[in-house]
Amino acid sequence: MVANTSLWPLRLQVKCEVRARIPMNNGGEIFIHLYSNNIDNKEHLAIVFGELIRSRSLDAPREDDTEWSRMVRGAYSGRLYPGRTVSSSPLPHSDSPATPSSSNQLPLDSIPLVRIHSECYTGETAWSARCDCGEQLDEAARLMALEGAGVVVYLRQEGRGIGLAEKLKAYNLQDLGNDTVTANLLLRHPADARSYGLATAILQDLGLSTIRLLTNNPIKVAAVEGPNKEVKVAERVPMVPLAWKGLKGGVTGKELDEYLKTKINRMGHLLPEPNH
Numbered sequence: 001m002v003a004n005t006s007l008w009p010l011r012l013q014v015k016c017e018v019r020a021r022i023p024m025n026n027g028g029e030i031f032i033h034l035y036s037n038n039i040d041n042k043e044h045l046a047i048v049f050g051e052l053i054r055s056r057s058l059d060a061p062r063e064d065d066t067e068w069s070r071m072v073r074g075a076y077s078g079r080l081y082p083g084r085t086v087s088s089s090p091l092p093h094s095d096s097p098a099t100p101s102s103s104n105q106l107p108l109d110s111i112p113l114v115r116i117h118s119e120c121y122t123g124e125t126a127w128s129a130r131c132d133c134g135e136q137l138d139e140a141a142r143l144m145a146l147e148g149a150g151v152v153v154y155l156r157q158e159g160r161g162i163g164l165a166e167k168l169k170a171y172n173l174q175d176l177g178n179d180t181v182t183a184n185l186l187l188r189h190p191a192d193a194r195s196y197g198l199a200t201a202i203l204q205d206l207g208l209s210t211i212r213l214l215t216n217n218p219i220k221v222a223a224v225e226g227p228n229k230e231v232k233v234a235e236r237v238p239m240v241p242l243a244w245k246g247l248k249g250g251v252t253g254k255e256l257d258e259y260l261k262t263k264i265n266r267m268g269h270l271l272p273e274p275n276h
């Protein structure tokens, strides 16, 4: 079974292929969901905090399902432990902590935090100080861990959708004196080539019809809601760079300040500039 959303003119289908529990250093846990879809061949992800947000397409019975295949793809309730044989209603086991069953849901009055994050190899893996992507991913995760619930939808839209190779060319054009928008345009790309229909479909698959969205980007808010308000953004939560809040541990530098100022001045981002 797949989650269908009719985001005209596209008919998006997403299916959660596999899910796994990932313990973290701080004692918390996240669940990585890997999605397939009928729009591109990329592996988009949902990083889910807490056990109460579940994928409908993952849990739905599939042709040729067995107890074993359900456990291997992550469609089980409770915890896996050596020797477990059934995917649902785990029998009490001395080594397995008591956990909620798959029938549990988020309380109605809790609106989960969501971050729609676009892939950024340079910021997340190579610790680039040209952007705040790595910091934003960390900060979103920190806030969701504090609340015990939330989702980072991790879209494989590197370089605002132009891909890593083109983004690296854009960086060279930036060093030649162009801002991040002009650099894209000089390469004959749009300033922002991303779309968010898959994010909307993933949120629907996770049963999230109302969210609080971590972003400064007004286009992202409107786009993720979908043409028929398939998802409602009840609140936009700003992502202010740590350095702009006078806090330590964030990205700093001339390149970052120019990148953020261009987002404010040319892309309409809702981010108050620092007073310094």
Ligand SMILES: Nc1nc2c(ncn2[C@@H]2O[C@H](COP(=O)(O)OP(=O)(O)OP(=O)(O)O)[C@@H](O)[C@H]2O)c(=O)[nH]1
Pocket (backbone or CB within 6 Å): 116, 117, 118, 119, 120, 121, 130, 131, 133, 136, 157, 158, 159, 160, 161, 162, 167, 170, 171, 180, 184, 214, 215, 216, 217, 220, 239, 263, 269
């Ligand atoms: N083309 C291009 N892409 C960049 C540049 N710097 C970062 N990116 C990409 O921009 C994307 C980051 O976007 P997001 O973190 O979703 O940020 P946003 O849409 O600008 O808005 P926020 O939600 O407020 O963070 C990632 O795909 C990065 O790879 C750049 O200079 N040029």
